Amino acid sequence: MDPLLTEDQRMVRDMARDFARNELAPHAAQWDRDAALPDHIVAQMGELGLLGLTLPEDWGGSGTDAVAYALAVEEVAAGCASCSTLMSVHSSVGCGLLLKDGSDAQRQAWLPRLASGERIACFCLTEPGAGSAAHEIKTRAVHDASTGDWVLNGSKQFITNARRAGIAIVFAVTDPAAGKKGLSAFAIELPNPGFIVGEPEKKLGIRASDTCPVTLDNCHVPASGLLGQPGQGLAIALSNLEAGRIGIASQAVGIARAAFEAALAYASQRQQFGQPLHQHQAIAHKLADMDTQISAARLLVYQAAQMKSQGLPCLLQASQAKLFASEMAERVCSAALQVHGGYGYLQDYPVERHYRDARITQIYEGTSEIQRLLIARELVRLA
Numbered sequence: 001m002d003p004l005l006t007e008d009q010r011m012v013r014d015m016a017r018d019f020a021r022n023e024l025a026p027h028a029a030q031w032d033r034d035a036a037l038p039d040h041i042v043a044q045m046g047e048l049g050l051l052g053l054t055l056p057e058d059w060g061g062s063g064t065d066a067v068a069y070a071l072a073v074e075e076v077a078a079g080c081a082s083c084s085t086l087m088s089v090h091s092s093v094g095c096g097l098l099l100k101d102g103s104d105a106q107r108q109a110w111l112p113r114l115a116s117g118e119r120i121a122c123f124c125l126t127e128p129g130a131g132s133a134a135h136e137i138k139t140r141a142v143h144d145a146s147t148g149d150w151v152l153n154g155s156k157q158f159i160t161n162a163r164r165a166g167i168a169i170v171f172a173v174t175d176p177a178a179g180k181k182g183l184s185a186f187a188i189e190l191p192n193p194g195f196i197v198g199e200p201e202k203k204l205g206i207r208a209s210d211t212c213p214v215t216l217d218n219c220h221v222p223a224s225g226l227l228g229q230p231g232q233g234l235a236i237a238l239s240n241l242e243a244g245r246i247g248i249a250s251q252a253v254g255i256a257r258a259a260f261e262a263a264l265a266y267a268s269q270r271q272q273f274g275q276p277l278h279q280h281q282a283i284a285h286k287l288a289d290m291d292t293q294i295s296a297a298r299l300l301v302y303q304a305a306q307m308k309s310q311g312l313p314c315l316l317q318a319s320q321a322k323l324f325a326s327e328m329a330e331r332v333c334s335a336a337l338q339v340h341g342g343y344g345y346l347q348d349y350p351v352e353r354h355y356r357d358a359r360i361t362q363i364y365e366g367t368s369e370i371q372r373l374l375i376a377r378e379l380v381r382l383a
Contacts, residue, residue, distance in 0.1 A: 004302065009068045012053070016072040019048060020079025025258075028080035031208035032353055035200065037082060042164070046117015050076065050087060054243075055095055060112030065309035066243070070250040070301050077254025078261075081357035082208035084254060086120070088247035089160045094121025097169055097240045098187065101227050106187060110167055119166030124156040124214055125237055131158075132370050134171070135180045135234055139216060141172035150174075150186060150226065152194065152219040158364070162197045162212035166190050170216070171237055174230045183233035186225045194219025205356030242304075242314055244365040245322040249301045252322075252329035252361040253294060259336035259354040260290045266340050266349075283339060290332045297325035316378040323371035326361035333358045 002010065023044065031037055045051050053069045055061020069091065077084035095114050098106060098121075113119040130136040139154025152172050162168075168188045175182035188195055198213035228236055264287055267277035277283045304317035333355040337344035344351045362368045 012064055012068040013071040016075035020075045024079030024083055035207045037208045043117055051090055051117045052115025055111055055115050059107055060115035066305040070246055070305040073247050073250035074254035077251040078258040081255050082206050084251045085206050085209040086161055089123055090121045092243035092247045093123040093240050096243045101236045120161050120164050121167045122159050122161040122165035124159050124168055124170040126158050128155055128157045134237055139172040141174045148223045149220045152216040154216050156214040159212055159214050162214055163210040171233050180234050181231045184230045185227040185233040185236045186221050187227055188221050206360055242318040245318040246304050248361050248365045249321040249325040252325040253297050255354050255358045256294050256329040256332040259333040259351050262351050263336035263339040286335050290335050293328045297328045300324055319371045319374045323368055329358040329361055
């Protein structure tokens with residue numbers, strides 16, 4: 001029993017752990033090879049409440065806090081990293097954004113369906129020429145006075161959940177002369193003939209999670225699809241990235257933990273020089289370092305999630321958690337592969353998949369380089 005957790009948080013963690021161990025982990029390697037998640041697994045996630053954990057019960061969610069959400073993401077990631085990617089993007093920058101910045105009418109129309117898994121959300125900010133510099137996006141949205149619609153044209157890149165999405169959060173320039181204040185956010189119900197999803201990218205890891213380019217070709221969005229006011233898009237995007245970073249930090253902890261558990265089991269079974277691997281000091285020390293790093297990263301996640309649950313600003317803590325956990329995951333997965341020796345390089349063992357899956361956590365939801373810039377700025381601001 002973890003004394004840092006409440007009974008409700010432990011219940012959510014244990015539910016997610018049982019699901020991940022029984023329904024995800026046994027099949028994750030096959031889904032990785034297929035580069036697709038089965039629809040029934042996503043439906044199960046909705047039925048269990050994993051896709052609406054932090055939404056209030058009034059909007060169809062479970063009403064849990066950010067700590068319980070982080071615990072659930074870690075457990076799902078330990079079972080199948082691709083499932084946790086779907087869950088994190090859907091929940092943090094999909095459901096969370098609509099809850100925070102949507103109108104009551106928008107919440108009523110979309111949140112219950114998102115919480116149940118009837119609809120999955122995707123977040124369309126990144127473009128072929130604009131990633132970390134979100135204010136440099138080129139997608140345009142023009143208001144059509146004759147119909148009242150907004151008409152969007154442009155391209156988006158690296159869009160998680162694009163193929164199965166039922167709601168897309170899309171950012172576009174509505175006032176080119178206004179610079180950073182000329183960006184607006186839209187919620188687009190899908191399918192929409194102007195929202196064209198390209199072929200899934202072929203990726204190093206997280207292969208079962210669909211990542212696609214999106215083309216917006218005269219994509220008509222009714223006036224009711226505008227989130228907030230024109231010009232608030234950048235603020236909306238940035239204010240919701242804290243939750244996304246906590247989610248990816250939790251994912252990184254889960255991936256690293258799965259790799260560590262595989263290494264520990266292997267080191268207990270594998271005999272070398274007449275004794276189990278874990279009795280050799282070099283391996284024992286490696287295992288000790290791995291578990292210590294995982295525990296440290298988890299505590300950083302807990303801190304950021306607890307602050308978010310209390311409504312406190314947590315940009316610094318979320319960025320620190322994401323930075324440390326993502327870089328820790330690569331180190332731990334590499335060490336786990338090393339413990340396996342040559343077998344770790346084979347697809348017959350799960351550590352090679354964990355190693356591949358871990359790498360993206362240093363890139364999406366803000367690269368490690370961006371996290372360091374944000375952390376440094378916050379430290380100076382708070383000094």
